[in-house]
Amino acid sequence: MNKTIILKSRPKGIPTLDNFDFKEEEKPDPNEGEVLLKTKYVSVDPYLRGRMRDEESYIEPFEIDKPIQSGIVAEVVESKNDSFKKGDYVSGMLEWKEFQTSNGKQLQKVDETKAPLSAYQGVLGLTGLTAYLGLLNIGEPKEGETVLVSGASGAVGSIVGQIAKIKGCKAVGIAGSDEKLTTMKEKFGFDEGINYKTTSDMKQAIKEACPNGVDVYFDNVGGEILDATLANINRHGRVINCGAISLYNKKEQPTGPRLETTIVKKSIKMQGFIVRDFGEKFEEAIAQLGKWLEEDKLTYSETIVEGFDNIPKAFIDLFEGKNEGKMIVKVS
Amino acid sequence: MNKTIILKSRPKGIPTLDNFDFKEEEKPDPNEGEVLLKTKYVSVDPYLRGRMRDEESYIEPFEIDKPIQSGIVAEVVESKNDSFKKGDYVSGMLEWKEFQTSNGKQLQKVDETKAPLSAYQGVLGLTGLTAYLGLLNIGEPKEGETVLVSGASGAVGSIVGQIAKIKGCKAVGIAGSDEKLTTMKEKFGFDEGINYKTTSDMKQAIKEACPNGVDVYFDNVGGEILDATLANINRHGRVINCGAISLYNKKEQPTGPRLETTIVKKSIKMQGFIVRDFGEKFEEAIAQLGKWLEEDKLTYSETIVEGFDNIPKAFIDLFEGKNEGKMIVKVS
Known part of the structure; x- marks a missing residue:
């Protein structure tokens, strides 16, 4: 059977x-x-x-x-x-x-x-593709910029942080336990970590971890962490809306501060995607991820x-x- | 003096x-x-x-x-x-x-x-540049798509609608009086108009005016009209966040439904800009706008x-x- x-x-x-x-x-x-x-x-x-x-x-x-x-x-x-x-x-x-x-x-x-x-x-499947194609195509991180990642110890987030480092960016991760922060930094090479469960003021915590502001935000969670990030985002900042796990289980339509004034005022781009949107780039992406794995640049x-x-x-x-x-x- | x-x-x-x-x-x-x-x-x-x-x-x-x-x-x-x-x-x-x-x-x-x-x-100044560069660079309208414009009888909106028509799109405008709607359609060539002041259900009104959904939304107003548009937006829809006049005079931080689930679910792009962001394209844009004016394609x-x-x-x-x-x- x-x-x-x-x-x-x-x-x-x-x-x-x-x-x-x-x-x-x-x-x-x-x-x-x-x-x-x-x-x-x-x-x-x-x-x-x-x-x-x-x-x-x-x-x-x-x-x-x-x-x-x-x-x-x-x-x-x-x-x-x-x-x-x-x-x-x-x-x-x-x-x-x-x-x-x-x-x-x-x-x-x-x-x-x-x-x-x-x-x-x-890393060699949809997870790696999501991290690679979302970060590079929507986020377009440039050397020296600050890339903030939520869900940073998760499957996608941990790869995003490593690619940000490969691209010469500062990588800051948000996760829900101190052990996860340690892994993020020691195993995946993030520069800074924020434990959102023990931090009462996320806006301030992001400001401290990202003293030059946030240029790229890879968002796996949505909700209040997105709001706190937008309060610290630089002009021409890019938000990659990969997921919104903090909202998926809500029974009511969740509300929050309106984002459009920040989007207008700072020329922000927010963009959602599914990995299939970049289907024609899968082969190149998997080849690059495989190469980084072989070279031990990615774990x-x-x-x-x-x-x-x-x-x-x-x-x-x-x-x-x-x-x-x-x-x-x-x-x- | x-x-x-x-x-x-x-x-x-x-x-x-x-x-x-x-x-x-x-x-x-x-x-x-x-x-x-x-x-x-x-x-x-x-x-x-x-x-x-x-x-x-x-x-x-x-x-x-x-x-x-x-x-x-x-x-x-x-x-x-x-x-x-x-x-x-x-x-x-x-x-x-x-x-x-x-x-x-x-x-x-x-x-x-x-x-x-x-x-x-x-039309030959910042207003025309804002309409032209925002619509074409962020909105990327394709022939046959539906372009919705708020503040459609205003300086920027009326030019956006005309460019949308030149590009072979359906142009739908939102404005605040029936006279404005008449001007929009008769003078500027919009296909449909919605009077937001006399419409109790904007979500439904947009659905009726845009039966194929909204592909591009040129937003001058923000707020609830943005929410109603996102409820009708197509997959891979693009929102050009040009302004948020409905929020500019609010004394408190305005709130509304969270947008990130829609952004993720439908691979939406929302992007703010100021016209200076596209400074290197000013000359080409003014030349094109001037040509359309001469050819009576633009008024x-x-x-x-x-x-x-x-x-x-x-x-x-x-x-x-x-x-x-x-x-x-x-x-x-």
């Missing part, structure tokens, strides 16, 4: 285990042109929370009673498709199932001799949780910041 | 006549290298309200008891500078004085045989108020929307 995880109900506020359900189904047989995939690693990411909401977005919402999808690295265990052979490893947007079939069209082969399989969901953290059954809990734990770096579930 | 207008006190809320004072001084004599200028036309603009506030911005605030500055077209009545001769007309950022001297460094000569002098403060409105003494009132009237198109004071 084949275990799957479906969306049982749409979360209100922070997702709970009740929102998910496990189902058993027959293990599928691949048709001609298909492969049978065995799930190895499942990526859980904050943006999945958005797809659990029934509203228009860049991608259709998950349906009730249907399997959740996310980035998955799988092994080809049977192939009726000439492009793949048994034993190949692939990554793609796949369903939370132990086994599934695919026509292969949306799969990328990954090479486990070049990097550990889990890295293809992190990464993973929090690896074991077991298919723990996928929902690992996802929920993201919202309490229990991960350091990329949160991944090892299934087999 | 020479009349001047100084800032007597910083406005709280909407400026009043009490915030200004008239002073008389000796008519100045030009030194070697200087010209004596006689003020012809004074431009009054909403952004001057920002300079009356004592806070950091892209330009220093006006000082109490010192003359206000704005765009002025003047006649050279005496010249001790080889670059200018008596009878030349010039434009520049000058003081609210009947006469003043200048070293000529920041002055541009204007040609009254090519366009009426007042046009150099409107403009002016509200011309007579008399030096009426400058403060003309400025205040901007905030009640009493102008149609560019508000200009004819001094001599």
